[in-house]
Amino acid sequence: MEKEIWKCRKCGTELTEQNVVFDYLSLNFSEKLPRCPKCGRVFLPKDLATGKMVQVEEQLEEK
Amino acid sequence: MKREEAFAFTQNCINGEPATCIAACPFHMDIKAFLKKAGKGRIGTAAQEMNKSLPFPVLISALCDAPCQKACQRSTVLEEEPIAIRLLEQTCANSKENKERKTYRLEALPQKIAVVGAGPVGLSFALHMSRKRFSVTVFDKEDRWGGSVCAHPDFPAFDMEFQKKFADTDVVFRFGEEIADPESLSEYEAIFLATGKSGSDFGLLDGWGRQFGTTKTPNVFLSGEMAGLSLIEGMAHTLEVAKAMESWIQTGDVSHAAVTWEKTECSRDVPHPDEPKTEHVTPAGKLYTKEEAAKEASRCMQCDCEECMKGCELLTKYKKKPPRIAIDVAQDGMVRNSVSSACITRQTWSCNQCGYCANVCDENVDIGGLFELSRKDRVESGLYPPAFHGYWMREMNEAVSESGLLKPAPNGGDTQYLFFPGCRLGGVNPDYTLRSYDALLSLHQETGIWLGCCGIPALWAGEGAAFEAHIETMKQEWEQVGKPVVIYACASCRRTFARFLPEIPLVSLYELLDQGMQEKKLSLPDADTVSEPKAFAVFDPCAATGMDELKAAVRSLAGKAGTELADYDSKGKCCGYGGHIQLANPAFFDEIADARCKETPAPFLTYCVNCMEVFVAHGKETRHILDVIFGLDVSGKAPGTLEEKKENNRMVKKEILETYWKEPFEEKKDPWDIMKVEVPDEVMSDMERLLIPLGDVKKTIWINEDACEGFENQFGEILCRMVTDYITCWVKYRKNEDVYQVLEVYAHRMFIREEEH
Numbered sequence A: 001m002e003k004e005i006w007k008c009r010k011c012g013t014e015l016t017e018q019n020v021v022f023d024y025l026s027l028n029f030s031e032k033l034p035r036c037p038k039c040g041r042v043f044l045p046k047d048l049a050t051g052k053m054v055q056v057e058e059q060l061e062e063k
Numbered sequence B: 001m002k003r004e005e006a007f008a009f010t011q012n013c014i015n016g017e018p019a020t021c022i023a024a025c026p027f028h029m030d031i032k033a034f035l036k037k038a039g040k041g042r043i044g045t046a047a048q049e050m051n052k053s054l055p056f057p058v059l060i061s062a063l064c065d066a067p068c069q070k071a072c073q074r075s076t077v078l079e080e081e082p083i084a085i086r087l088l089e090q091t092c093a094n095s096k097e098n099k100e101r102k103t104y105r106l107e108a109l110p111q112k113i114a115v116v117g118a119g120p121v122g123l124s125f126a127l128h129m130s131r132k133r134f135s136v137t138v139f140d141k142e143d144r145w146g147g148s149v150c151a152h153p154d155f156p157a158f159d160m161e162f163q164k165k166f167a168d169t170d171v172v173f174r175f176g177e178e179i180a181d182p183e184s185l186s187e188y189e190a191i192f193l194a195t196g197k198s199g200s201d202f203g204l205l206d207g208w209g210r211q212f213g214t215t216k217t218p219n220v221f222l223s224g225e226m227a228g229l230s231l232i233e234g235m236a237h238t239l240e241v242a243k244a245m246e247s248w249i250q251t252g253d254v255s256h257a258a259v260t261w262e263k264t265e266c267s268r269d270v271p272h273p274d275e276p277k278t279e280h281v282t283p284a285g286k287l288y289t290k291e292e293a294a295k296e297a298s299r300c301m302q303c304d305c306e307e308c309m310k311g312c313e314l315l316t317k318y319k320k321k322p323p324r325i326a327i328d329v330a331q332d333g334m335v336r337n338s339v340s341s342a343c344i345t346r347q348t349w350s351c352n353q354c355g356y357c358a359n360v361c362d363e364n365v366d367i368g369g370l371f372e373l374s375r376k377d378r379v380e381s382g383l384y385p386p387a388f389h390g391y392w393m394r395e396m397n398e399a400v401s402e403s404g405l406l407k408p409a410p411n412g413g414d415t416q417y418l419f420f421p422g423c424r425l426g427g428v429n430p431d432y433t434l435r436s437y438d439a440l441l442s443l444h445q446e447t448g449i450w451l452g453c454c455g456i457p458a459l460w461a462g463e464g465a466a467f468e469a470h471i472e473t474m475k476q477e478w479e480q481v482g483k484p485v486v487i488y489a490c491a492s493c494r495r496t497f498a499r500f501l502p503e504i505p506l507v508s509l510y511e512l513l514d515q516g517m518q519e520k521k522l523s524l525p526d527a528d529t530v531s532e533p534k535a536f537a538v539f540d541p542c543a544a545t546g547m548d549e550l551k552a553a554v555r556s557l558a559g560k561a562g563t564e565l566a567d568y569d570s571k572g573k574c575c576g577y578g579g580h581i582q583l584a585n586p587a588f589f590d591e592i593a594d595a596r597c598k599e600t601p602a603p604f605l606t607y608c609v610n611c612m613e614v615f616v617a618h619g620k621e622t623r624h625i626l627d628v629i630f631g632l633d634v635s636g637k638a639p640g641t642l643e644e645k646k647e648n649n650r651m652v653k654k655e656i657l658e659t660y661w662k663e664p665f666e667e668k669k670d671p672w673d674i675m676k677v678e679v680p681d682e683v684m685s686d687m688e689r690l691l692i693p694l695g696d697v698k699k700t701i702w703i704n705e706d707a708c709e710g711f712e713n714q715f716g717e718i719l720c721r722m723v724t725d726y727i728t729c730w731v732k733y734r735k736n737e738d739v740y741q742v743l744e745v746y747a748h749r750m751f752i753r754e755e756e757h
Helices: A046-050 A052-061 B003-010 B020-024 B031-039 B043-053 B057-063 B085-093 B120-131 B147-151 B155-166 B231-251 B290-297 B307-311 B313-318 B322-334 B356-360 B367-380 B387-400 B430-443 B456-461 B464-480 B491-500 B509-518 B548-560 B586-597 B609-617 B625-630 B642-661 B681-690 B694-707
Strands: A006-008 A016-024 A027-035 B112-116 B135-140 B172-175 B190-193 B220-222 B405-407 B417-420 B447-451 B485-488 B506-508 B535-539 B604-606 B622-624 B676-678 B711-713 B717-723 B728-736 B739-748 B751-753
Touching (some): A046 B728, B031 B043, B031 B085, B031 B290, B043 B057, B043 B085, B057 B155, B057 B231, B120 B147, B120 B155, B120 B231, B190 B231, B220 B231, B307 B313, B322 B367, B356 B367, B367 B464, B387 B456, B387 B464, B387 B642, B405 B642, B417 B430, B430 B625, B430 B642, B456 B464, B491 B506, B509 B548, B548 B625, B604 B609, B604 B625, B609 B622, B642 B694, B681 B694, B681 B739, B694 B717, B694 B739
Parallel strands (some): B112 B135, B112 B190, B417 B447, B485 B506, B604 B622, B676 B739
Antiparallel strands (some): A016 A027, A016 B751, B711 B717
16 A cells, blocks of 8 residues: 655645654653644644553553 | 541441451451461461460460350351361361471570569460560479469470470579569569469559559569459460560650550451351361361351442452552542552542442442542542543533523423433433423423533532532522422432432432323323333432332333333442443443343343443343333434434423423534534444544534644545544544545544644
8 A cells, every 4th residue: 555645734744753742641751753844733643542642641640 | 638538438447357256366366367278278377377376376275265256257147156266276286287487596685574473474475575585584483384274184285385385485484483572583674473363463463554564663564363364365465565565675665565456346247148158067086187177267258348349340340448449549639749659540530439339338438439539639639631521521511501491380380390301311312301391291280391410420520619510500590490399310310419409309200200100190102102122121220229219110110011020130230321431441331331231131121311321332222211101112223422412402402492482492503513524333433432522523624624734645635633621633534525524533632742843
């Protein structure tokens, strides 16, 4: 299958891997994710949201 | 939260307290541990358990009158022969497997202790002090040890035991020396007198302190038969006196002696429902064989109350005992940063709040109440996951605002009754509310309508302030229509009213309908319209516990509709819906629902829409009692989506306003309502699981289309997101002319800092 190439609709630019800071329950951590180099909008695919992110959320909730 | 608030919930809990046998034992020996080991045939380790608490196990097991056996719950609760604890102790103590443990000889302390009297009490004391490494000298006027037990037929065995116990000690015995006056022992730091029943008290009994064995002479202690104790009591007392003397030597004050036994008054029996009967084992010889001992000892029930834990899936799963839960909740409340030490969050937010634990507890310990407190406390401190209850709070607000309605009796008369269907009855099926209201009006024309919510979602969410404000509003609304009797349809609403608005008189919809049919004022639908099947197991919702009239009315209605009822009792347990745990613990939510579904092969008949929805969603054929009595055909109908329920609630309000009040209802329209979307079943199922209504998906697409935001790939797929108060909702879609084909919906709870890049 052809690799998906995502562009920011607003800026028309292709996404690049950049640092993203997440906040949850007064803790924060960062992760490299695709985002628009111009406006900074972050792209979050389903496998990440339903996989690793859920695990981290659960860990933070249990602390 | 003050820690006392949490501890108050479990202060009557008897879990973890010493069993009655242990409380009755003068030495407070761990009889449960002893019997557990003996029950496995481990005679040697069982004997070690005795050696931990008893200075002379052979002697004590021969002479003690075994108050433990009188307190054995095999006898006191189940009326069987008590476990032969004393005989088991004799068996273990006299066994070859009872070996002395080798101890390291530490250097003796400089303080010298004198013990006057070498009977069992004096020897017990000498043994304790010698183990504390003091230099002990024992005096006796006789030329041997033993005192009053010398005449006992088993003395040779006692004598051997004394020898064995003192073999490895530095204790000096000075027999044949009569002490005429304790003052003659001035070279000793402290003196213990145990001169026996007829021995001299040297004038010190006057002013004797029972707790620590103290006398008016600070360095002289006494105990035993001379002080009026039995031989066994005296021996047991020496442990306390030894601690007191040590404390006095080290600090000049006996009161620092550690108190090891705080609950001597503990005599509370544990309930033993369903405990199989056992037979007492009579030994073939004088003592038990190893096999006989194992059989008799294994009759021990290891008495400890776990009644709430036995029946509750949550307490069983997390294994924490109630007193531990209280400690964790209190700790959670004290840690004021996001990292709490207690790690009880998941359990707190996984409780169904059904009240089962409190119902089965004879001591009124309410663990559900403790979790309610914990939720409130976490919300107050701002440290809680808002996503757990965010959707439910929204649903509640919609139920009281857009779908809320308060109208007096439509005929203009004084409103005597007010029908309160609850926030979900009409949402699940508008007919439930509309048909019920119609029937109620035919019974009592002076019946008003109150569409809203009892507030339980806020209570379950721990939103204390919002809940209190809601209760206050409800009180005012009820007063506004002249304080009528409230007719409830949902047992949980009833529980909320009864607990927080006790001034409101209540009656159940089902009792009124049953009465109406009894009096032939209402009729049942034709038999052929009654929904199949015809045989059911009634599932009483958890909040109906103790509501016998309600339960009877539902059964009576079912009977009138010609249904057969299977033998089944839901025992006040929750279907899984209670406490809104679905997002906090989805797997556990399914586990509970599946467990209930499997409890009977018969289809369920219930009178709570939440129970009904949960069961249907978990594949169990279930009917609401209103389906049966109104002849509603719901066979094969899947539970409505979140959006449909919202629409249903508005439709109920519209119908009632138009039918009874000839008033139009202007529905609030959002700009995205007209959007055409196609949602495949699997995506809809994800949305329902995550509690994302279709309106939110439309809104997400709409705001991004409007601002032309989000991302697009070379295949024309668009991904966009919307940040709500409690989640970020992501939608992937493709636009096909004027139809939005939804491809994926997912969400997360973390907040992405997009302003920083």
